[in-house]
Amino acid sequence: MSIHSLHLNLNTGVTSLASRKKEKYDLILEAALKVIAEHGFHGSQVSRIAKEAGVADGTIYLYFKNKEDILISLLREKLGELVAKFNSSIQEGDTADEALRKICEIHYTALEENVHLAHVAQIELRQSSIELRKEIGLAVKPYIELIESVIRRGMDAGTFRQGLDPKVVRLLIFGGMDEVVTSWLISGRKYSLSEQAGKTIDFFLKGLS
Amino acid sequence: MSIHSLHLNLNTGVTSLASRKKEKYDLILEAALKVIAEHGFHGSQVSRIAKEAGVADGTIYLYFKNKEDILISLLREKLGELVAKFNSSIQEGDTADEALRKICEIHYTALEENVHLAHVAQIELRQSSIELRKEIGLAVKPYIELIESVIRRGMDAGTFRQGLDPKVVRLLIFGGMDEVVTSWLISGRKYSLSEQAGKTIDFFLKGLS
Amino acid sequence: MSIHSLHLNLNTGVTSLASRKKEKYDLILEAALKVIAEHGFHGSQVSRIAKEAGVADGTIYLYFKNKEDILISLLREKLGELVAKFNSSIQEGDTADEALRKICEIHYTALEENVHLAHVAQIELRQSSIELRKEIGLAVKPYIELIESVIRRGMDAGTFRQGLDPKVVRLLIFGGMDEVVTSWLISGRKYSLSEQAGKTIDFFLKGLS
Amino acid sequence: MSIHSLHLNLNTGVTSLASRKKEKYDLILEAALKVIAEHGFHGSQVSRIAKEAGVADGTIYLYFKNKEDILISLLREKLGELVAKFNSSIQEGDTADEALRKICEIHYTALEENVHLAHVAQIELRQSSIELRKEIGLAVKPYIELIESVIRRGMDAGTFRQGLDPKVVRLLIFGGMDEVVTSWLISGRKYSLSEQAGKTIDFFLKGLS
DNA sequence: CATGAATGAGTGTTCATTCAT
């Protein structure tokens, strides 16, 4: 390392190397989110994301392995934030009903408030290769497991009836909500998504009969 | 057209010009189904589908407008068959419970028995352009409406409770089943899909509580 | 052979086999002229010419070796008609001046009266392969030689001055008229082409000085 | 690094980013000129031009919008050079005769000395689409207007006779020379083109009579 | 003679990724 680079390091002394790295990393992810939401999956060339982020094409590859890595990272980061929000919202003392209601409300509200993310998560990211879809599955898993844990808690507490298979029910709940969100998006968001939470929970809790 | 030619058409119904045309049309669709299921959406070049069908590349374009048209046609044909199966299975006298149970059982069984179709419908076709996705939506609509009609029938007969919003419930039911199928596929089909129908219906009918 | 096709033969019984052949040959050429003039060189697929002529694609190949052969034949026929028109117009007793004036007038008038032919000859046929261009050269040759013969006649008669090189002058005359026609076409035919004949001949006869 | 390369570096020390960009731009144009002249319009695939220029296919598209853009640029550059040559050759004090003589001599000499250019300009470029032909027309226009200005100058000075229509005469002159060049090329260049200039001017100035 | 379904060679253009600077 030369004196010149040392000098540069002194200049950036206030922000650590790690945080600078983190800054540009986030910059690119935010750019990717915006570009994909605006131009769709097929209109999201690496060069366009780089331009939006204000960096050179090559710079992308200093922070991400390849294009797919950008998408996977994007999902992981955003979904991680969402799961963190759930965890902080669901109090220890919540009943299973309350926890499930919160999950559904946060699910709908978070996507309603962040249409970009909703569009990318529900529409664009699903146009990806098998490898990417497996990664998406991994990223979604913690969320599905969160739902399962709530179901188990309800069954243990006697709030939910016995005989349910939590592995199947978690899918039915996640898939149901997922479809409601996609349908809302495709409709052109002509109604309030968060207002569907009541009906959704009502169906999940009491079923058809 | 004379009586004679009409008569001939009846006689040669199996190998008329129209049916030969139909044959090659189906041949290509079957090849497309196989190739997409095997090699994924991105590995399904037109030339590969042509090779699998045993026809020249150019022949594809005598039967389909473009590559996307193959996929749309594929979905329309297969989904049409499925909806026909539903309609012929659901008897007039069926209660809403029975009808919903049949829908779920046919949904799971049909996809379990035709893994190629399941793979294409659940994984590959979702990686398509917005235009294609709209077409898919149109193709799926009759099915979702079938579910809605069963819900309404149940509510009218007093089998299902009042206060349900059929527009939301139909999404929760379709989305739930859809997620179960996708999960089964991604798991590597390590368990029986059709055996999940009981638990699924149980949840739909009685809910969690 | 059925009675039906026999009946057809009776209908065409008045025209000999040769003339029927000739008829379809001409039919295709007329169709080609129309299609090329309307849709341009690149829009003139063999199938389109066949459709315009009311015959099957394959029928074209019973009368012409290949696509290029259609174009060459087209030019030969039409240019042949033109040269015949010249020859019948130019009287034995005409002076070279009069003959040249007639050539120019017929050249301009014929193309003005047949815009289709003009378009194909001046614009479309020049977009062809080298082989075709050589053929075009051969087809045009008799016409250029006609011009040369008039020049020689004028020099022999003393009407035209000595020292001219007929081989060069014939090119200058043909090229000049050709450019005037093309320019008129590209301009959108906003003025009368045949009215340019006077000025053209005036320049050819007296030059600039 | 050797003295030789050092020497070269000194020589090319002035090469700015812009000039290097210009270099590759010219490189591709020169390659296109050579390839089109050698293999004809239809044998000039973009990949062949790239190979001849020693660059990758994709590189072409960093400098040119598309294939047609290469041809248009080629014509504009080369014709621009030619017009510049005319302008610098024709002195203010030249009489119209002298100016016209120079135009004809440069026209013939320039094309005789650059057979590639001659071939492309006279034969290949004329096989292009209507859009391209319009571009060609635009590129040729300044040259035709140069001829017209000389004619007008001669008429004003009394060198050329009155009553001429400069708009028609410019076409007759340009078209005449053009045909002589094309004929020379098609003949296989078996005689000297530049030696035809005398006869050509002689005809233009004095006409036939 | 006539048909027209089938053929399959041929190519301009995009864009993820690299690497010399």
Next chain:
DNA sequence: AATGAATGAACACTCATTCAT
């Protein structure tokens, strides 16, 4: 670390021509 010019593999689609009927 950052750049961005250069790379080159990959692919849908057209259409002149053939040939079994």
